[in-house]
Amino acid sequence: MLLYALLCHCGVFYMKNLVGYQWLSKKYKVSPVQSFEFKPISGQAGKNRSDTLSWHITFALKHEGIHLEFLNRLFKAIKETELVDWINSEPSGQYARRAGFLYEWCTDRTLECPGVTVGNYVDMIDSESYFTSGSPDNNSRWRVRDNLPGTRDYCPMVCRTGAIRAAEAYDCGKEIKALELEFGEDLLMRSAVWLSIKESMASFAIEREDKFVDRARRFAAAMERYCGFYSDPLNNQAITELQKEILGPQALHYGIRKSPIFVGESGLDYTPRVHYIAPHWESTHSMLTGLSAFSDRTADKSAIVRAAIMSFGFVYIHPMTDGNGRISRFLINDMLRRDGAIPDPFILPVSAAIMSSPKNRKAYDQIMDVFSKPFMLHYRDNYEFGEDKIAVDGVHYDIDFDAYEDANSAWRYPDFTKHVEYLAEILELTINSEMRNEAGYLRSLNDARCGIKEFMDGPNKDIDRIIRSIIDSDYKISNKLKKEFEGLLMPDVANSVIEVVSRSFAAKIDGEPRIR
Secondary structure (H helix, E strand, O other), X not given: OHHHHHHHHHXXXXXXXXXXXXXXXXXXXXXXXXXXXXXXXXXXXXXXXXXXXXXXXXXXXXXXXXXXXXXXXXXXXXXXXXXXXXXXXXXXXXHHHHHHHHHHHHHOOOOOOOOOOOOOOEEOOOOOOEOOOOOOEEEOOOOEEEOOOOOOOOOOEOEOOXXXXXXXXXXXXXXXXXHHHHXXXXXXXXXXXXXXXXXXXXXXXXXXXXXXXXXXXXXXXXXXXXXXXXXXXXXXXXXXXXXXXXXXXXXXXXXXXXXXXXXXXXXXXXXXXXXXXXXXXXXXXXXXXXXXXXXHHOOOOOHHHHHHHHHHHHHHHOXXXXXXXXXXXXXXXXXXXXXXXXXXXXXXXHHHHHOOOHHHHHXXXXXXXXXXXXXXXXXXXXXXXEEEEEOOOOOEEEEEEOOHHHHHHHHHOOEOXXXXXXXXXXXXXXXXXXXXXXXXXXXXXXXXXXXXXXOOOOOHXXXXXXXXXXXXXXXXXXXHHHHHOHHHHOHHHHHHHHHHHHHHHOOEEOOEEOOO
16 A cells, blocks of 8 residues: 555656646657657746646647647547536637637537637747748637648648748749859759759669669659649649659559558568558548648748658658659759749759768658657557558558558648758758759869860860860870870870860869869
């Protein structure tokens, strides 16, 4: 009895040290995939504490922000009467109204209470703290202005940290214009052609399929043709057409999948290692519809934030059997183009920036883990491999996951703050490094061509071979090159050509020679 009393006392003491979301989590035994983010709170915030649903939801909404995944889970766990009693006791209270609105928004059920008839409208979320809809809807029942960026089907959240505010202010078009002034419009336009190919090759490298050159060229053609083309690239017709253009005629399956899918690899013992399990195929349509609605609801907001959410949202939904990664990176340029953030015909080589160094490649994997790692930790006991089965779409699968419904709370309401911060860094690197290096290379190549043609005459393809050979030979002329181009047998010509190439390519950008 003494031990039991001591344990009870410790439990009460422990609960007294919890507040807001943590108290609600322990009280109602609700655990989210995505962790709680806490801000420093003054001691005054906990005054007049009352260990009730109403007090702790109010505290959470007021001091800890919006955690949609947790709230969606919480509303399934509480007794509806608890919420109704709170709302009836203070029907005009702004946090009671927000809680009532969120309950009905999340559950699609109507509470047994009359709602609100008087009082000013209040924003559902603080636009200073969160990325919100630019066209909110007034909910007259709760007198709440619904400025959530998405819908019940899919609502990604982004906290407006200092890095996010900087991303919102970053002007891709202005930075590209600065490059145009530095290198010239013609040279920068010429670089756009190679950048499209470079982006395609790097995108395949991310998928570890860089040996398929023809497929990479096909992806480059699709990027050039379809970036900014669709008004809604996520509708079934558009996404299937895009997938066919990217994958070509050799793909085994097209369209929205109707089978389970996971991201992983096989270990040395051929045992599958699961990095991420995607939503149930019957949920992908509504999630894509919700992601498209996010695009509509935030149409006048930051293109970089929108591009990040479209890309990462798509890849986590993983609606296709194949091509999800490439389409997700296509959506970055597509959104930037549709929002007018980058001018036609430029394609930002985002994938090339990701693959530009082992550090950047690792950072991409790490940002994907921000959601997938805690997700797999949460559901580590909910999947297993069994007999081979064939799905409706003809795909063979052997994984069984028994928590699709429970996991919807995480899949539908992800926090993409870190993902947006990451993409903003990559875009800045892309413009200030990848694009600058490409423009610098073309300028150096043009200078070298013009200089060499003062001593030798020939088509650009031959001049370019001479340039590449000299650079590859540490600024020397090989015997093989002399045999191929007899003019280089003359010492004065050879020395002049070496001097031209050295002078043109000696300058470095970011510590790297301006050569491919």
